[in-house]
Amino acid sequence: xxxxxxxxxxxxxxxxxxxxxxQRALEAVVAAYWRPVFRHVRARFRVPDEEAEDLAQxxxxxxxxxxxxARYEPERGRFRSYLLACLEAFVANQRRAGRRLKxxxxxxxxxxxxxxxxxxxxxxxxADGSDLDADFQxxxxxxxxxxxxxxxxxxxxxxxxxxxxALFERYDLEDHDASERPRYADLAAEFALPVTQxxxxxxxxxxxxxxxxxxxxxxxxxxxxxxxxEARALLxxxxx
Amino acid sequence: MTTPSDGALDHLRRVTQxxxxxxxxxxxxxxxxxxxxxVVLRARDRELERDVALKVIAVEAADADTAARLRREARIxxxxxxxxxxxxxxxxxxxDGRVYYAMKLVSGKRLDELLREGQPLRxxxxxxxxxxxxxxxxxxxxxxxxxxxxxxxxxxxxxxxxVMDWGVAKHRGEPPAAGAAAASTAAPAPxxxxxxxxxxxPAYMAPEQARGDVERxxxxxxxxALGAILYxxxxxxxxxxxxxxxxxxxxxxxxxxxxxLAPGITPPREFDLELPRPLEAICLxxxxxxxxxxxxxxxxxxxxxxxxxxxxxxxxxxxxLLGRARRFxxxxxxxxxxxxxxxxxxxxxxxxxxx
Numbered sequence: 001x002x003x004x005x006x007x008x009x010x011x012x013x014x015x016x017x018x019x020x021x022x023q024r025a026l027e028a029v030v031a032a033y034w035r036p037v038f039r040h041v042r043a044r045f046r047v048p049d050e051e052a053e054d055l056a057q058x059x060x061x062x063x064x065x066x067x068x069x070a071r072y073e074p075e076r077g078r079f080r081s082y083l084l085a086c087l088e089a090f091v092a093n094q095r096r097a098g099r100r101l102k103x104x105x106x107x108x109x110x111x112x113x114x115x116x117x118x119x120x121x122x123x124x125x126x127a128d129g130s131d132l133d134a135d136f137q138x139x140x141x142x143x144x145x146x147x148x149x150x151x152x153x154x155x156x157x158x159x160x161x162x163x164x165x166a167l168f169e170r171y172d173l174e175d176h177d178a179s180e181r182p183r184y185a186d187l188a189a190e191f192a193l194p195v196t197q198x199x200x201x202x203x204x205x206x207x208x209x210x211x212x213x214x215x216x217x218x219x220x221x222x223x224x225x226x227x228x229x230e231a232r233a234l235l236x237x238x239x240x
Numbered sequence: 241m242t243t244p245s246d247g248a249l250d251h252l253r254r255v256t257q258x259x260x261x262x263x264x265x266x267x268x269x270x271x272x273x274x275x276x277x278x279v280v281l282r283a284r285d286r287e288l289e290r291d292v293a294l295k296v297i298a299v300e301a302a303d304a305d306t307a308a309r310l311r312r313e314a315r316i317x318x319x320x321x322x323x324x325x326x327x328x329x330x331x332x333x334x335x336d337g338r339v340y341y342a343m344k345l346v347s348g349k350r351l352d353e354l355l356r357e358g359q360p361l362r363x364x365x366x367x368x369x370x371x372x373x374x375x376x377x378x379x380x381x382x383x384x385x386x387x388x389x390x391x392x393x394x395x396x397x398x399x400x401x402x403v404m405d406w407g408v409a410k411h412r413g414e415p416p417a418a419g420a421a422a423a424s425t426a427a428p429a430p431x432x433x434x435x436x437x438x439x440x441x442p443a444y445m446a447p448e449q450a451r452g453d454v455e456r457x458x459x460x461x462x463x464x465a466l467g468a469i470l471y472x473x474x475x476x477x478x479x480x481x482x483x484x485x486x487x488x489x490x491x492x493x494x495x496x497x498x499x500x501l502a503p504g505i506t507p508p509r510e511f512d513l514e515l516p517r518p519l520e521a522i523c524l525x526x527x528x529x530x531x532x533x534x535x536x537x538x539x540x541x542x543x544x545x546x547x548x549x550x551x552x553x554x555x556x557x558x559x560x561l562l563g564r565a566r567r568f569x570x571x572x573x574x575x576x577x578x579x580x581x582x583x584x585x586x587x588x589x590x591x592x593x594x595x
């Protein structure tokens with residue numbers, strides 16, 4: 001996804017008078033929020049996967065059609081909280097009306113990348129009712145990291161940094177217990193590199209990932225204050 | 241698009257903040273702890289092929305003052321070579337400019353976690369004796385810890401004790417401000433006075449420290465904290481204290497000087513009447529409101545505690561004739577029982593002979 005080169009807030013760009021920019025902004029919001037929205041609907045309303053998918057899809061379509069996202073006022077709170085409130089109201093209305101949703105009125109808003117994620121979410125347990133907010137936040141963090149990792153991979157492909165990403169994928173992305181994680185010396189042998197190079201590559205990849213996560217965060221927050229607060233929640237520290 | 245699993249997500253959130261160890265002898269293994277000022281990481285020392293703990297300033301706290309404080313903490317630790325104080329191996333600067341120091345990687349449990357397992361009283365007291373040793377050693381070298389609390393004591397698998405986190409320690413002769421602002425656990429600013437910045441943890445902090453009266457903070461302030469740890473060992477809770485105010489009531493205890501306790505402290509026997517009075521007296525003497533009413537240092541406190549464990553009279557508790565007799569009986573139980581048995585046997589034999 002090429003949008004946006006300038007890291008302009010997509011949350012604000014959804015109000016743009018330029019139809020194309022508005023569409024791209026919405027796509028960016030959907031990429032970051034589709035998965036948390038889907039999982040939240042499934043857990044909060046105890047609906048099967050297919051219905052949760054329909055509701056999530058319908059929610060984003062309605063948000064586009066009725067301009068809900070454009071009505072967000074940054075001074076009244078976090079975008080994440082606003083989106084969640086809109087979602088709750090939307091799903092409650094839909095269920096009250098007992099209507100089956102049209103799948104997005106013919107507009108597909110589910111980002112292609114989430115097709116895999118969809119399969120994975122089916123395997124994850126439902127969140128406990130009391131943890132719905134925490135679960136929404138965690139899924140949002142997962143989406144953001146997934147987007148940042150995808151962007152990092154894209155940046156490394158076909159360049160001299162390809163090996164850095166491969167090491168990063170092997171050491172940091174694979175799901176290891178701390179005891180199972182390979183040692184740098186093992187990676188050095190596997191990639192035929194000196195250990196110091198492994199350290200350098202890993203540090204570069206982590207540093208770039210942090211930068212990319214913060215860039216993505218900047219895109220989907222509306223104000224400096226929200227950006228810093230979300231960075232604290234996401235990374236445990238303020239952006240430097 | 242790869243969607244990270246829960247474990248991978250947690251790992252990614254951590255590693256994006258890990259420091260750059262390029263061109264150092266260390267290889268990051270994981271995170272041990274995180275505080276306001278810094279993060280403690282487990283790292284592999286490739287030169288010596290051993291794991292160490294690296295204390296590194298957190299990204300958001302990385303400024304010249306914090307760097308100076310971390311170097312100062314490392315220097316204080318390096319001066320204190322004692323088995324009860326974690327040794328520093330190395331101090332330096334990472335490629336990203338952040339200061340770090342490497343120290344022994346400590347294994348074991350935090351004292352507060354260990355105490356929750358319900359050790360017998362005598363074992364708990366022996367632990368405190370072992371805590372007093374490195375603190376007394378530091379006092380002898382002019383260093384006051386200023387943040388002693390159960391969370392800052394590690395107990396190893398063989399009962400060995402390590403006093404940790406010397407980040408707000410003060411060295412004798414340092415200007416009052418040195419290290420004062422270093423506390424990650426610093427109390428809220430409104431409590432600060434013109435004398436200095438408050439450092440330490442409120443429940444374990446001596447009253448003079450809580451007032452920010454830096455000039456009066458000395459070894460006896462650590463004695464107060466040790467008394468608070470003893471209080472925790474006896475009652476399972478930290479000594480609650482009311483905020484200092486002229487209206488706050490002060491309590492007295494039946495010590496030799498009827499010294500006042502800091503406001504709000506409930507004597508331990510009010511929670512458990514079976515606690516021996518001399519032990520309560522030791523605890524309350526350490527927790528006295530004014531430094532001059534406390535033990536002069538960790539050595540004196542340990543000596544009194546040792547006397548209690550040996551069933552000898554303790555300086556904190558003036559006992560009556562009955563108390564002395566009870567203590568004598570408990571100390572010499574075996575010979576007294578033998579003597580009594582002998583006397584009973586002689587009396588019985590005498591009676592039998594008369595019949």
